[in-house]
Amino acid sequence: MRFPLKMTANLTKYIAAKKITGVKKFPLVMMLEPLHSCNLTCTGCGRIREYKSTINEIMSVEKCLAAADECGAPIVSICGGEPLIYPEIGRLTKELLDRGKHIYMCTNGMFIRKRLHEFTPSSSFFWNVHLDGMERTHDLCVERDGVFRDAIEGIKAAKAAGFMVCSNTTVYRETDLNEVAELFEYLHGLGVDGYMISPAYSYSAVATQDIFLTREDIINKFRDAQAVLDKYNVMMSPIYYEFLRGERQLECVAWGTPTYNPKGWKAPCYPMTDGHHATFKDFLEKTNWDSYGPGRDPRCNDCMMHVGFEPSAVLGGNAKFGDTWKLLSWQLGGKLGGARGKVQPASNGQSNGPSSGNGHAVKTPVASAAQEELVSSEGRLRVL
Numbered sequence: 001m002r003f004p005l006k007m008t009a010n011l012t013k014y015i016a017a018k019k020i021t022g023v024k025k026f027p028l029v030m031m032l033e034p035l036h037s038c039n040l041t042c043t044g045c046g047r048i049r050e051y052k053s054t055i056n057e058i059m060s061v062e063k064c065l066a067a068a069d070e071c072g073a074p075i076v077s078i079c080g081g082e083p084l085i086y087p088e089i090g091r092l093t094k095e096l097l098d099r100g101k102h103i104y105m106c107t108n109g110m111f112i113r114k115r116l117h118e119f120t121p122s123s124s125f126f127w128n129v130h131l132d133g134m135e136r137t138h139d140l141c142v143e144r145d146g147v148f149r150d151a152i153e154g155i156k157a158a159k160a161a162g163f164m165v166c167s168n169t170t171v172y173r174e175t176d177l178n179e180v181a182e183l184f185e186y187l188h189g190l191g192v193d194g195y196m197i198s199p200a201y202s203y204s205a206v207a208t209q210d211i212f213l214t215r216e217d218i219i220n221k222f223r224d225a226q227a228v229l230d231k232y233n234v235m236m237s238p239i240y241y242e243f244l245r246g247e248r249q250l251e252c253v254a255w256g257t258p259t260y261n262p263k264g265w266k267a268p269c270y271p272m273t274d275g276h277h278a279t280f281k282d283f284l285e286k287t288n289w290d291s292y293g294p295g296r297d298p299r300c301n302d303c304m305m306h307v308g309f310e311p312s313a314v315l316g317g318n319a320k321f322g323d324t325w326k327l328l329s330w331q332l333g334g335k336l337g338g339a340r341g342k343v344q345p346a347s348n349g350q351s352n353g354p355s356s357g358n359g360h361a362v363k364t365p366v367a368s369a370a371q372e373e374l375v376s377s378e379g380r381l382r383v384l
């Protein structure tokens with residue numbers, strides 16, 4: 001299986017119920033940003049720049065839950081900012097799981113070991129660790145040495161404790177797909193369950209534009225990607241993959257992956273902001289969806305981001321004969337769980353820490369001074 005059976009079954013049931021009742025626009029994945037504060041200043045991140053004025057604001061757990069309830073998406077991707085800085089991340093996660101949500105915790109991985117005890121392994125919960133390459137490349141992308149190693153230690157601890165883990169890689173202009181394959185092989189040996197991969201998109205909140213890809217660049221990159229990445233449990237649907245290779249058209253359905261943050265529901269989409277709405281209903285009804293997408297808004301022309309297009313395979317209007325079978329065989333043909341016990345050395349040949357990730361006990365990690373300072377944020381963040 002590519003995803004846990006329970007997640008696939010719940011998602012299928014949810015989509016079928018919406019379609020049977022004639023609902024035209026409905027969300028699949030809620031991007032929940034309880035805060036924008038982060039311990040890193042990654043080159044490609046727009047959040048820390050766009051939300052500079054509200055960077056110290058966080059939402060209460062109750063506010064996050066009310067938004068998740070109103071939206072109703074079966075999958076919640078908790079991101080940010082760095083969600084593991086959020087003081088009540090354990091309670092927020094548990095409350096969402098109790099509501100039957102499936103969760104991806106999108107993190108840079110540096111605080112997994114420190115906060116692991118606040119979580120319980122579940123087939124509805126994935127740690128989703130952002131890694132843009134092997135050690136040197138990743139540390140360059142996030143502008144700090146040691147981040148890759150901390151993230152790897154977090155992954156090992158999470159796998160040893162019985163959690164599901166996936167990784168999330170952004171493909172930039174300079175990304176070497178052979179290195180991405182090397183990263184996947186390495187993570188595969190740690191027992192990582194799946195791999196997300198997405199093209200970087202140049203949006204106005206990011207000052208550095210020359211690292212991003214045009215539509216043509218994306219198509220060329222992803223045509224090359226298939227041969228090197230196909231043997232791993234890549235969690236990117238084959239239909240979205242065809243779109244990235246330029247083999248089919250998909251329409252933007254940004255309402256399928258709405259973003260909620262301390263300012264409200266971000267319209268129209270995760271990368272681009274024309275406004276915020278207080279309620280999901282207003283977001284859905286007051287956004288002029290017909291004015292967005294490639295060919296309609298020049299800011300959208302190079303966008304092929306998964307938040308806009310991946311849900312289109314099931315929510316969009318240009319399905320092809322055979323798509324359902326293609327998606328089903330893709331789900332059944334996947335393989336969760338990596339190859340635990342076959343831990344690879346890091347590319348520089350050095351050990352990556354105290355655990356092999358194959359079930360041996362993990363020593364209680366000692367937080368670095370930087371971690372203590374960042375996670376103990378009481379009094380520095382303003383709860384909304």
Ligand code: SF4
Pocket residue numbers: 252253254268269270271272292293294299300303304305307308309
């Ligand atoms: S194409 Fe869709 S997801 Fe991409 S920037 Fe435009 S509205 Fe957002």
